[in-house]
Amino acid sequence: MKSKSKLWWGLLILAVVAYVIKNIFVGADTDESYAVAVGYRLAIGDRMMLEMWEPHQTSAIFTALFIKPFLWITGGATHFLNIYLRVIYFALQGAIAAFMHKTFCKCLPELSKRDSLWLSLVFFVSSPKSIFIPEYTNLQIWFFALLALCLMWYYCEASPMRGKMSMLVWAGLCLTCDVLAYPSMAILLPVCLIFIFWKHVKNPIKECLALVVPCVASAAVFLGYVLSYMTLEQVLHVIPFVLGDGSHKLDASAKLLSWLADFKTIGIVLAAILALAFLGAFLYSKSKRASKERFGSYVLIYFFVFQVAYQFYCWLFGEYNAAQPHLIYLALMLVGFYTYFKAGKKEKVGCYLMVFSLASYVGIILMSNWGPIILLSYLIIGAMGGLLCWNTWLRELGIQGKTSLLQILCGILVVSNVFGFCWLIIGGEEGHSTLLDVQGIHKSGFRAGIFTTYMNAYRYNTNAEQWPDAVPDGSTVLYIGPSQFFYMLGDCTIASPNTISTPTYDESLFEYWEMNPDRYPDVIVVESWFGDIWVDDEHGFIMDWIENEYEAAVVEDYSYVRVYKK
Numbered sequence: 001m002k003s004k005s006k007l008w009w010g011l012l013i014l015a016v017v018a019y020v021i022k023n024i025f026v027g028a029d030t031d032e033s034y035a036v037a038v039g040y041r042l043a044i045g046d047r048m049m050l051e052m053w054e055p056h057q058t059s060a061i062f063t064a065l066f067i068k069p070f071l072w073i074t075g076g077a078t079h080f081l082n083i084y085l086r087v088i089y090f091a092l093q094g095a096i097a098a099f100m101h102k103t104f105c106k107c108l109p110e111l112s113k114r115d116s117l118w119l120s121l122v123f124f125v126s127s128p129k130s131i132f133i134p135e136y137t138n139l140q141i142w143f144f145a146l147l148a149l150c151l152m153w154y155y156c157e158a159s160p161m162r163g164k165m166s167m168l169v170w171a172g173l174c175l176t177c178d179v180l181a182y183p184s185m186a187i188l189l190p191v192c193l194i195f196i197f198w199k200h201v202k203n204p205i206k207e208c209l210a211l212v213v214p215c216v217a218s219a220a221v222f223l224g225y226v227l228s229y230m231t232l233e234q235v236l237h238v239i240p241f242v243l244g245d246g247s248h249k250l251d252a253s254a255k256l257l258s259w260l261a262d263f264k265t266i267g268i269v270l271a272a273i274l275a276l277a278f279l280g281a282f283l284y285s286k287s288k289r290a291s292k293e294r295f296g297s298y299v300l301i302y303f304f305v306f307q308v309a310y311q312f313y314c315w316l317f318g319e320y321n322a323a324q325p326h327l328i329y330l331a332l333m334l335v336g337f338y339t340y341f342k343a344g345k346k347e348k349v350g351c352y353l354m355v356f357s358l359a360s361y362v363g364i365i366l367m368s369n370w371g372p373i374i375l376l377s378y379l380i381i382g383a384m385g386g387l388l389c390w391n392t393w394l395r396e397l398g399i400q401g402k403t404s405l406l407q408i409l410c411g412i413l414v415v416s417n418v419f420g421f422c423w424l425i426i427g428g429e430e431g432h433s434t435l436l437d438v439q440g441i442h443k444s445g446f447r448a449g450i451f452t453t454y455m456n457a458y459r460y461n462t463n464a465e466q467w468p469d470a471v472p473d474g475s476t477v478l479y480i481g482p483s484q485f486f487y488m489l490g491d492c493t494i495a496s497p498n499t500i501s502t503p504t505y506d507e508s509l510f511e512y513w514e515m516n517p518d519r520y521p522d523v524i525v526v527e528s529w530f531g532d533i534w535v536d537d538e539h540g541f542i543m544d545w546i547e548n549e550y551e552a553a554v555v556e557d558y559s560y561v562r563v564y565k566k
Helices: 002-025 030-043 057-074 081-107 113-124 136-155 165-181 183-199 204-227 232-243 252-288 292-317 327-342 348-367 374-397 405-423 454-470 484-489 508-515 537-550
Strands: 438-441 451-453 476-480 523-529 554-557 561-565
Touching: 002 081, 002 405, 030 057, 030 081, 030 484, 057 081, 057 136, 057 165, 081 113, 081 136, 113 374, 113 405, 136 165, 136 183, 136 348, 136 374, 165 183, 165 204, 183 204, 183 348, 204 232, 232 508, 252 292, 252 327, 292 327, 292 374, 292 405, 327 348, 327 374, 348 374, 374 405, 438 454, 451 454, 454 484, 454 561, 476 484, 523 537
Parallel strands: 476 523
Antiparallel strands: 438 451, 523 561, 554 561
16 A cells, blocks of 8 residues: 555656656747846846836846846856746745645644645646746735735644734735735735734734834835936826836726626636536435435535536647636635535635635736636635635545545646646647647747747747847847847847837837937837738837838848848
8 A cells, every 4th residue: 555655656746847847948938038028127227117117027126136146147148047037936936835835734733744735736836827937927926825824824823923923024025025026916905904903813003013014114115216216206207107008908898898708707617517516416426325415515526526627628629828717726716615604614714815815816807918717827825725615624524534635636636737737838829739839949048948839949049040130239129029038139228118028009118218318229120020020000100100200221121020220
């Protein structure tokens, strides 16, 4: 029996190692590269708010912290930067998962060490966007998880740190970092304050201050830094351009309608799977002549199994990448709320994790240009809370074998995620690309060493070869197109306020150059395909300006870019 257990653990370790190696060396897309580019800008000296107008620029503080020493060691060269950031990601993801395991062991004594290990492993093999670098989505999940864990250390009755104010100070710092990673996470502050007043161990005012003071102090430091090179008037002038980024701007009614359409789809799929779960539980109960008291638990198990099957279907035949749609996370939260009440509201920690996760999900939806279905992957912490509630209910029913059902459920989630994130890749020509599509490798520059599809690699390698001739070092460059990361192929000054991978072009460019006259471009690079430029009617504004007002002295076509030079 022990040898069989060792075999399974050995296979699990191999699967997780394969998951890590695959996601370090395979797949690359513009969304990930945008996050690298923002951090790179900050690392080479571009200043937030003044020269950087990206909507996610505050998250770049953390990315730049890792890029800066890399550039210092390499003398400014970016070769293998992407792989380096992925290694950093997995080191940090592993460290947080280890801290999570320790927290569960110390604060939730009703869980076995193996239960805690499996829950932490579920977290380790999860990602909100199939991107494996320290960028805003992963940073949001990390700091949100750390915030929740710090609150557990302070409030859980079994915690050896219960009532120690230092844990609330750490929670406040984590909340600050979460807001920097994703500004709409400010929504968590009132949620935290309500929670503190409700669950306070000591004086609720002092506890609130322990959380809030680090937030206020950090905000003051950040504002002081920005005001060291900008006036308050300039800051107030720039904020609308940062918050009103064209790619994230959508009419309120249109946004609401898209949300409603997504929630309708979510409701229909959940209802269909629940109906199948009832049917499966009915047939099983009838064949086994099971007691009526167990029928509800069978429904939930079938509900989980069919959710996993639906996830595999999406990965095998749908148009999603590995982080989507993860409807199972929402399903686990629904199961969690149901079992929380069925078990007499005993699993408090699981319930709090779900409530906090829902609040963060609302914040994510408000800021993101993606819809609610795509963003379900951000509910991983809430899903873990749902598993805790479900586990408590199963204990109440006495449904536990040698291996707890919690471990089995977590094991299925781990295997499911490992499969999805190993089978599917980002950056393919189609929205749904798999390992079978990998036929090329990036040979130089910041993506060096990463395997991807043939065309993805060929286009990147061609641009990397032609860039030194197309764009002289020292140029001030405006890049037009989604592939803003090509700025990093040479030594240039970035002439754009924004390096987002879903760019829009309007009069804000002129506002930017008025504030930063040294950023007016002497070279403009337009994404193209052998002379056929990327810009369509929606982006006609920028081409009208280039053709009629820029007055380029030289226009040259390369394989995948057109270059205008003064």
